[in-house]
Amino acid sequence: MQKENSQDLSILRHSASHILAQAVKRLFSKAKLGIGPPIKDGFYYDFDIDGELLSQNLPRIEEEMRKIVKEDFPFKKEKISKSEAERIFKEREEPYKLELLKEIEDDMVTLYSQGDFVDLCRGPHLQSTGKVKFFTLLSVAGAYWKGKEGNPMLSRIYGTAFFTQEDLQQHLKMLEEAKKRDHRRIGKDMDLFTISPQSGAGLAIYYPRGAMLRDILENFEKKEHLKRGYQLVWTPHISRAHLWEKSGHLDFYRENMYLFSTDKEEYVIKPMNCPGHILIYKSKIRSYRDLPLRFFELGTVYRREESGVLHGLLRLRGFTQDDAHIFCAPSQVVEEVRGVIRFVLFMMNTFKLGYRVTLSTRPAKYIGSLASWDRAIEALKDALKEENLNFEIALGEGAFYGPKIDIQMEDALGRLWQGPTIQVDFNLPERFDLTYVAPNGEKKRVVMIHRVVLGTIERFLAVLIEHLGGNFPLWLSPIQVRILTVTEKEASYAQDIYQEMISEEVRAELDTKNEMLGYKVREAELDRIPYMVILGKEEAKRKVLTVRERKGNNLKNITLGSFLQMLKDKVKHRE
């Protein structure tokens, strides 16, 4: 039933996109048609036209669409020969449709028409334009023809459509809600971080609360890595360009790298941590008995990203990977990858995040031999299968040095962001001649696995903020408790409680402002503080606390000792 519904919905939306195209052609006869498919949450149509005109005229276009709906044209399907279709679109001066026709291998094609509007389309559609009742246009954006940089930039109009007014309303409401969860909004509200034009686009600055949050995450990461046999390492932020020449990055990754020269030499600000970890591996002769070696670093890297792609903490130019490189024998690869997969799943479960797994294969631009690529892909597949994970294959989406498993996480608008990734690399060990001594005394080639389990601290924080709407569980909350006094008379008792708490390593704040309690409660709620401790005449007299939970429940007559114990238990179990 559900599935049928979503199929019907995409037919509806496809029809809506044709109505949109007809409306635009009516208003702007010079507009050339691109394509107009239904998508996950609606539909779009691409036009080659002055984009400014469209954004100003969105209301007019929508009005025209409603007229077309009223006119109730039937959607007519017609099967004709390709040459006949070519004649029609030539006459109608639709160069993009002609280009699409050329790529169709069949001799026959289908056209759909409504009124005087004709489109090359596989269909299906609803019976008539009158069936499309509840829709709205949302935005205008640029989009390259066929999604290829270098192709002409078309103007894309996005919209959405539903079968009922209620569904439409609900969807629009959901978009509003998502906006409220936007990590940039919450980051500002909760005083966590900023990206200041003064320091530069794509570079985040953490305020005390944001820095606290990072620190909690980072400490958690370090502990979990140590538990799994990783060793902490640290490598410098800049290094000689020479190193990056050897790794191949200067050839394959140059446009994303920040380079600078000192008087004598060129240097690179690291965009990745692997070359540094390789130097650590190479610092001595390694035995098969040492393997696998797992080097972990919260490595801050900088990449020159195109200005248009920057997006809060989700897409930055400077970010910190929870990066590790595992050096192992070829026979250990599957087991090591399995271990990383389990680690990733542990993380996703800990934070209760949804995810999607893909296996990315060899891209057009790559280094290393075909045979080693095939071997690496097999190893990743085996590990995924043995962990019983569902995954999709993304052809040609691998890194230039090896195939990878990507785990994507969802943000508040349902957009997917790459987080954890696991990449097998047979190539860098070759380039740097990384070996170990086998039992028979022979030198053997080591295999390298690059992997991150959260991805980056920044992006992960962003996804987490949106996932939780800023309501961090106690163990993650930068501020765990705020102490509120009812009147100024309780200031000294509150001060004592506060001192006790911070000495017990509770992240507490004291609010003795001369304001009414309602005001302070409201502020603490807006700051999403998990626990408020309310101290008035009663509490001071009886030396107890009243605790208000974030949701509004009250716990009365609690002693400081039992409250501290409760906090400790919850932190321990990450509730």
Place this chain on the structure above:
RNA sequence: GCCGACGUAGCUCAAAGGUAGAGCAGCUGAUUCGUAAUCAGCAGGUUGUAGGUUCAAAUCCUAUCGUCGGCUCCA
């Protein structure tokens, strides 16, 4: 990088060529209050930046930086 929109006080937003304004936050004072906004006063801005048009620019033009929505790219 490309297409489009936008940039006004710490924040949210007014002011459509003619003296930049409000709410919240901040500060001072009053109030001493029991679970999502107590009252009053004060202060706060070379309208992102740099040029230009004009008697006069937040407003019009150009460039530039940045932000937002996409495309492309990616952790």
